[in-house]
Amino acid sequence: MKKIFYAFIISVIAAFILNKLVFQDVPEKDKQKLLTEVQLYKHPVKSISMGYPDNSDLKVLDSILKGNRILMLGENTHYDGATSQAKNRLIRYLHENLNYNVVLYEAGQYDTWIMNEEMNHHSMKVPADSIGGLGLYWFWEATRESRPLISYYQKTKTSRVPIEVGGFDIQLTGSNLYKKRAQLLKDFLDKNKINLNSFPVFSKGINHLEDLIHKKQADKVLKGNQKKFIQEIARLEQIVLKLEKTPENKMYALYFNDMQNYFIKSWKYKPRSMPSMQFRDSLMARNLIHQIDSVYKDRKIIVWCANIHTFAERYDKNYLPLGAYIRNKYGKASYMIDFSSYAKKNFKGSIGDKPGKFAIENVFHETKTPYFFINLRNIPESSPLKKEFVSTINQGIDQKKAWNHFIDGIFYIDINTEHNLLQKK
Known part of the structure; x- marks a missing residue:
């Protein structure tokens, strides 16, 4: 019995020692040094409200973005309401003061083109408060935080320098396009005398495109003819490529x-796996580079996407993020800003999602500055901010990396919020 008791005591002591070794606190000296560096290099931001009247706090961007052409604005998750508010204010400032007049989303290339066309011409007679849903996911258009920016886009369309809104993703993203997608395709094919009956498998699936990304639904509708389905879409692409090179025809080919x-991504890869991310990011990069070089040549562009897609360096051996393609091609003419927070407030007012004790967000929180920006580019190499440190900048996960290799700037929001979904009328 004594042996068992002594063994238990030894195991408890060993566990305590291991816990101290593995989970020891950050030494106070290191924490204070990091806090000093953050206080030295942070640029306080007075407000994240789009209507805030004093832009003196954003003037720092004038010099930071000198010579920049592609500005990538990330977000820790797609559901961070305060981040959307901050991005709204940044976009308005960048448009009105620094000549950025193109905003491209991590959203369907075609869907956002349709959305932008409707903003320009109103040929579909879609209500102003529903236009954003033609191209964007709900969290970017149907929330209290996002709606002011959608309205701003539409307001600029009658100004001297309108904002062009687009996307670069391969996915089908427009929730308000769900019931219109099949008819728009049929109208296009009919107008160009392309007989849909010549594509029997595609014609079976044309009314279910959003649902076919799910294997069970694809099996039910396509009856095992998925390969034929892909082949018929490829044939349609080749036919459209031979049409006159109008903007509409070129977009339908894309x-x-x-x-x-x-569909290949959806059926072949496990969702959110690194191979799936690699496949998608490589194609988003192709689409984005095409738009930068051809569609919006010589114009200054804002790219709206998740933080992880902005990363300018390889994430792991199986995944090269979108930002790495952009940095490799455009170098210092590209700038990546990622958003991070100490915690998030939910609808009930509770504070959660706090970082682990090693994360730099704890140091950010200690500055007692609700919002600030850090430009990692011009910080001396000797600074701990240019070394490896733990951050939750990637989807709230505590990760230790030399973050200045991945991003150029950090926009910090102390307490983030969840999106407030607007009720549909």
């Missing part, structure tokens, strides 16, 4: 290509 790749 649409058919994106569609093929979207």
